[in-house]
Amino acid sequence: MKELPILFKGEMSDGILDYRKWQTRRIFKEQPPESCGVIEGPQMFAPLVIKRGEEQPGPDVFGAFSEDGVWSIKCPYGQPGDRLYVKETYWAWGRWETRYDAKKGRDAWHFVDMTRECGKAYQFEQPSPIGTRARVSPAWHKRPSLFMPRHASRITLEVTAVRVERLQEISTDDARAEGIQTWIDSFKDGPHYHENGQLDAYPVSAFSRLWKSINGADSWDANPWVWVVEFRVIKPSEVAA
Known part of the structure; x- marks a missing residue:
C-alpha cells in the first residue's frame, strides 16, 4: 500500500467531509499524441520499449496506455487500496524569519x-490573531496547500477505483459524485444544481462551470484525457492502522 499526496481546494475538501464528493478528475500531465491508437487503462501493462533496434517489454504500468503499446503514462494517484492524504490551504501558528537561500x-x-x-x-478557517512577516511574535499565518506537511492533513482517503476517460464523458451520476449539489428552487420547475452559488438545470453543466473556474476558460472545450479517481474517507482510527 502506498500513501500519496493530493491537492484539493477548501470547498472540495468540505464536500469530501460532507460525504457528497467521492470522485475527482485530474488532467493527464502528458496527453497522448493524436497518432496513438485507442487509449486504455488502468490495469497493469508492460509497454514496448526499443533497445538496439529490438522491441522488448517495458516495466508494468498502472495507468493509461495506447492499444498499440507505444505510449503509456503512470497514474500519479496510485491504484485501488492505496491511500491519498489531502493537502489544502491551511493556517499554521508560527513566525517568519530571513535565511540565506543558496538557490x-x-x-x-x-x-x-x-x-x-x-x-x-x-486551522482550516481563518483564526485570530493574524500575523504579518514584520511581526516577531508567533501568530496564525495562511499557508498554501503545496507546503502542507503530512501531519497537518485532516483528510485521508482510500482509492477504491481508477479509470481513464475524456473529460466530457462524465455522466450525470458522476457529476453528482464530484460534489455538485441539488438546489430545489421556488419556481416549482424541478431540481436545479449548483456549485459556487450558480444555478443550472443539469449536474454536468454545473460541473463544467466548476471545472472551468479551476482549470481555465478553455479547459472544458479542450476535452482532455483525465484520471477518474474514486475514493472513500478513512476514519482517524484507520489512519494509524
Whole structure:
C-alpha cells in the first residue's frame, strides 16, 4: 500500500467531509499524441520499449496506455487500496524569519512552523490573531496547500477505483459524485444544481462551470484525457492502522 499526496481546494475538501464528493478528475500531465491508437487503462501493462533496434517489454504500468503499446503514462494517484492524504490551504501558528537561500543567492523569507511545538492544532478557517512577516511574535499565518506537511492533513482517503476517460464523458451520476449539489428552487420547475452559488438545470453543466473556474476558460472545450479517481474517507482510527 502506498500513501500519496493530493491537492484539493477548501470547498472540495468540505464536500469530501460532507460525504457528497467521492470522485475527482485530474488532467493527464502528458496527453497522448493524436497518432496513438485507442487509449486504455488502468490495469497493469508492460509497454514496448526499443533497445538496439529490438522491441522488448517495458516495466508494468498502472495507468493509461495506447492499444498499440507505444505510449503509456503512470497514474500519479496510485491504484485501488492505496491511500491519498489531502493537502489544502491551511493556517499554521508560527513566525517568519530571513535565511540565506543558496538557490536564490540572497536572503529570503522562511516560515517557522511552531503549531505543534506550541500545543496548537492546524486551522482550516481563518483564526485570530493574524500575523504579518514584520511581526516577531508567533501568530496564525495562511499557508498554501503545496507546503502542507503530512501531519497537518485532516483528510485521508482510500482509492477504491481508477479509470481513464475524456473529460466530457462524465455522466450525470458522476457529476453528482464530484460534489455538485441539488438546489430545489421556488419556481416549482424541478431540481436545479449548483456549485459556487450558480444555478443550472443539469449536474454536468454545473460541473463544467466548476471545472472551468479551476482549470481555465478553455479547459472544458479542450476535452482532455483525465484520471477518474474514486475514493472513500478513512476514519482517524484507520489512519494509524
